[in-house]
Amino acid sequence: MNIRAVKIEDAADMNRLRTMDGVRENILGMISERVTDTEAFIRNLSSNDHMLVAEIDGSVVGGVVLMISKMPRESRTAGLGIMVHADHQRQGVGRALMAAVLDLADNWLMLKRVELSVFVDNNPAVALYQSMGFVVEGTKKFAAIRNGVYMDEYLMARYRM
Numbered sequence: 001m002n003i004r005a006v007k008i009e010d011a012a013d014m015n016r017l018r019t020m021d022g023v024r025e026n027i028l029g030m031i032s033e034r035v036t037d038t039e040a041f042i043r044n045l046s047s048n049d050h051m052l053v054a055e056i057d058g059s060v061v062g063g064v065v066l067m068i069s070k071m072p073r074e075s076r077t078a079g080l081g082i083m084v085h086a087d088h089q090r091q092g093v094g095r096a097l098m099a100a101v102l103d104l105a106d107n108w109l110m111l112k113r114v115e116l117s118v119f120v121d122n123n124p125a126v127a128l129y130q131s132m133g134f135v136v137e138g139t140k141k142f143a144a145i146r147n148g149v150y151m152d153e154y155l156m157a158r159y160r161m
């Protein structure tokens with residue numbers, strides 16, 4: 001597995017990941033998302049946005065993004081999102097992506113706080129985050145729609161002092 005910065009040529013693979021069953025439900029994805037939407041997202045990443053992908057045999061099987069807040073007084077805080085191809089889950093891809101992006105956050109950006117939201121029943125993701133030092137700070141009630149239900153989300157964060 002190779003972990004590297006995202007490229008514009010990854011848009012089709014990333015779009016497939018975002019919209020596939022087993023990923024879309026838990027990342028606020030929509031079946032209608034177009035490759036051009038993903039291309040625009042990649043193109044619009046700024047120098048304060050850090051996106052890495054995991055590649056196996058030339059195909060992108062996972063991605064993680066760390067986005068530093070644009071508010072000057074939150075400049076040591078970043079939001080994080082992650083996804084792994086449904087056929088490649090539970091093979092260590094997610095942990096490798098998290099380790100790479102948290103090394104960036106800790107040692108190359110020296111962020112104080114990395115935060116994320118996760119559906120309260122997304123046990124694999126919650127377990128991964130907890131194992132990497134994230135704690136649950138609170139619950140957002142009725143935070144987002146998933147398949148006909150308003151779902152609660154945990155707000156989780158990891159601090160480095």
Ligand SMILES: CC(C)(COP(=O)(O)OP(=O)(O)OC[C@H]1O[C@@H](n2cnc3c(N)ncnc32)[C@H](O)[C@@H]1OP(=O)(O)O)[C@@H](O)C(=O)NCCC(=O)NCCS
Pocket residue numbers: 022023024026027082083084085088089090091092093094095096116117118119122123124125127128131
């Ligand atoms: C959550 C996700 C990123 C984990 O990636 P992954 O590559 O499957 O995870 P890994 O194989 O690296 O496993 C890392 C840890 O995650 C946890 N985990 C992963 N799959 C799990 C499962 N099915 N049940 C319980 N824990 C699980 C475990 O703590 C695991 O560590 P362990 O293998 O030492 O027990 C992946 O399942 C995914 O993309 N899910 C769909 C999208 C999503 O939910 N994104 C996060 C939105 S907040």
